[in-house]
Amino acid sequence: MQTLPSLQEGHIAVEEKGNQLFPVFVKLNQLRTLLIGAGHVGLEKLNAIIGNSRQARVTVVAEQVLPAVLALQQKHPYLTIKQKSFEPADLEEVDIVFAATNNSELNEQLRTVAHQKGLLINVADQPALCDFYLGSIAQKGDLKIAISTNGKSPTIAKRLKQILNESLPNELEETLINMNTLRQSLDGDFAKKVKKLNKVTEILVKPRKSFWEANIKWMIWLASILLIGTAGLTLWNTEPxxxxxxxxxxxxxxxxxxxxxxxxxxxxxxxxxxxxxxxxxxxxxxxxxxxxxxxxxxxxxxxxxxxxxxxxxxxxxxxxxxxxxxxxxxxxxxxxxxxxxxxxxxxxxxxxxxxxxxxxxxxxxxxxxxxxxxxxxxxxxxxxxxxxxxxxxxxxxxxxxxxxxxxxxxxxxxxxxxxxxxxxxxxxxxxxxxxxxxxxxxxxxxxxxxxxxxxxxxxxxxxxxxxxxxxxxxxxxxxxxxxxxxxxxxxxxxxxxxxxx
Structure with a gap:
């Protein structure tokens, strides 16, 4: 496998300004995932992985395994647990790596070996060793919104996740299904399809109507009923x-x-x-x-x-x-x-x-x-x-x-x-x-x-x-x-x- 390039190998270091992360959504159900560590941090990582991809194929390697991690194995057939010390051979036939140990030296070793294998790695609580971060995720059905603070404040990310989960309507899943069906049924070129989808979803970005705008039809009906009622009552009393x-x-x-x-x-x-x-x-x-x-x-x-x-x-x-x-x-x-x-x-x-x-x-x-x-x-x-x-x-x-x-x-x-x-x-x-x-x-x-x-x-x-x-x-x-x-x-x-x- 080709070794990943690094700044230490002669590349010119450029000072990063702003959030340089590129958001992606990874199909973990189609990749082979290795998680090293099965303590409390490892459990949190494992729950995050399985919670977002229940069919993710995950192999856990750890000397000590929490009972809660073992319990997850009963519910997820794609989860494999190896209770042993980490060996470089564990990185064979692996696509992506998560490290969740409290051993800084081991974490640095894991990063070095993973890069030698051409693998991306996430190291818990050590942003400098990470190739990618796990953001807070707000989810309603198939809709997922990932939040990143560039590692500066996970607490802010969690609060934003809470706000989004509470404010996003539960009907979004049904809306996504309907939109997908509509998209599949559209004919014409790409521009025509985009125009149609924009028109259908326009209601999501329209400004909130005032009370009078939102209830104009009811006011028209009320005025019509009052007019007809008044006219009918007048005719009843004056026209035999x-x-x-x-x-x-x-x-x-x-x-x-x-x-x-x-x-x-x-x-x-x-x-x-x-x-x-x-x-x-x-x-x-x-x-x-x-x-x-x-x-x-x-x-x-x-x-x-x-x-x-x-x-x-x-x-x-x-x-x-x-x-x-x-x-x-x-x-x-x-x-x-x-x-x-x-x-x-x-x-x-x-x-x-x-x-x-x-x-x-x-x-x-x-x-x-x-x-x-x-x-x-x-x-x-x-x-x-x-x-x-x-x-x-x-x-x-x-x-x-x-x-x-x-x-x-x-x-x-x-x-x-x-x-x-x-x-x-x-x-x-x-x-x-x-x-x-x-x-x-x-x-x-x-x-x-x-x-x-x-x-x-x-x-x-x-x-x-x-x-x-x-x-x-x-x-x-x-x-x-x-x-x-x-x-x-x-x-x-x-x-x-x-x-x-």
Missing amino acids: AFQHFLINIDPLFYWFLGAGFVFAMIDGAIGMSYGVTSASFSLTMGLPPASASMAIHISEVLSNGIAGWMHYRMGNVNWKLFKILIIPAIIGAVLGAYLLSSLEHYSKYTKPIVAVYTLILGGIILMKAFNIKRKKAEQKIKKIGALGFFGGFIDAAFGGGWGSIVLSSLIAGGRHPLFSLGTVKISRFFIATLSSLTFFTMLGGKYWEAVVGLIIGSALASPIAAKVSNRISAKTIMVAVGIIVMAVSLRSVISFILKLI
């Missing part, structure tokens, strides 16, 4: 014709207005169940399955359009998956809407079928609430087209289930949750639009009160659902929704059976 109009609206409108608001709030809190809760409620209120599905899908066009657009702007859409999914899904949705509309006259028979379906979905919601999961697939689901057709058909024919069927299947099949969600949401907009057009063409303006009620109610709830969801236990809501949906669906099934008897 307006009062007559409101009184003569079918009460069905007000029921669905409140239901749409509540169901959208639930959907915002737990990310699912708008379709199944709306379908169960619609059947209970006497709507035929086709009319109920029409009302649900028309009310979902706007909300899914907004959600799909937001995912598109954030780069959360897998366009390759979208292209495979969308055409079969639209065909399935239009076919389901057409068949269900054609059977409108047989609603007394289709109602119990839809009720059984919502009963099953209610059970699925309960399973999700208690984390009862099916075994995940080992490979990604490949029959995307068939999945899209089936999901679109069931969604239109039974009033909901696109998310429950397609999104759950994609995630269970190993696809990334964020990109699956974005793709499913933007696909849902086209499915809801075309199935709504099919329903409207076949049925006309039936039960417009229910349709308009759901649209207005869900629109009013959408801007505040996310805020409220942060203050409500998602599990509690899911359990309540699952039980209510199953109870209402079971009631419809039992009622049908009793009529047959």
Whole structure:
């Protein structure tokens, strides 16, 4: 091995100004590491090595070994302990060396022999003998930040590590995973990819907004509600014709207005169940399955359009998956809407079928609430087209289930949750639009009160659902929704059976 050059071998010594260290991150899991010394300092070094690279192959050479070091060997199969005196032969088949002895003469000897072998060495508590230092490390998932004070103040480095660990959000790991997936999906040249990634991460460096900037949308909504409320109250008191109009609206409108608001709030809190809760409620209120599905899908066009657009702007859409999914899904949705509309006259028979379906979905919601999961697939689901057709058909024919069927299947099949969600949401907009057009063409303006009620109610709830969801236990809501949906669906099934008897 070539001997490392040193200042003592004729090189001109240059006075160092500032921190001359070059930060690197070493793949210890791919190197052979030698640690000399197994006392308290050796234990600290060993914990630092293993703590940052659990698969690091480390050989410990020491005459005396602490019980704590021996205990680590039980947990780390790549750790080897040799209780003996150091010999130069121990440096054979080694890539990097750590010295943790309290013998200054031995440490100098170790450095000399390591350099003769062409190896880098770190000597504990003797910076002059070190080729590299171990910095304090702040870590959140795959993010590591190494801190160096050029050996002047390890205490300052530890304090900065503490500050960073406390201030860095725990969600950084999820963000890193999402960013990596986004980076892998980007097309185009390097400049285009950098521009896209800079745009996505711009929020990390934007200055903190003032109270008014951060809450402007809520102030707009508050002002709008006050304006509409004042105008409505004024018209009620001064215009008999307006009062007559409101009184003569079918009460069905007000029921669905409140239901749409509540169901959208639930959907915002737990990310699912708008379709199944709306379908169960619609059947209970006497709507035929086709009319109920029409009302649900028309009310979902706007909300899914907004959600799909937001995912598109954030780069959360897998366009390759979208292209495979969308055409079969639209065909399935239009076919389901057409068949269900054609059977409108047989609603007394289709109602119990839809009720059984919502009963099953209610059970699925309960399973999700208690984390009862099916075994995940080992490979990604490949029959995307068939999945899209089936999901679109069931969604239109039974009033909901696109998310429950397609999104759950994609995630269970190993696809990334964020990109699956974005793709499913933007696909849902086209499915809801075309199935709504099919329903409207076949049925006309039936039960417009229910349709308009759901649209207005869900629109009013959408801007505040996310805020409220942060203050409500998602599990509690899911359990309540699952039980209510199953109870209402079971009631419809039992009622049908009793009529047959």
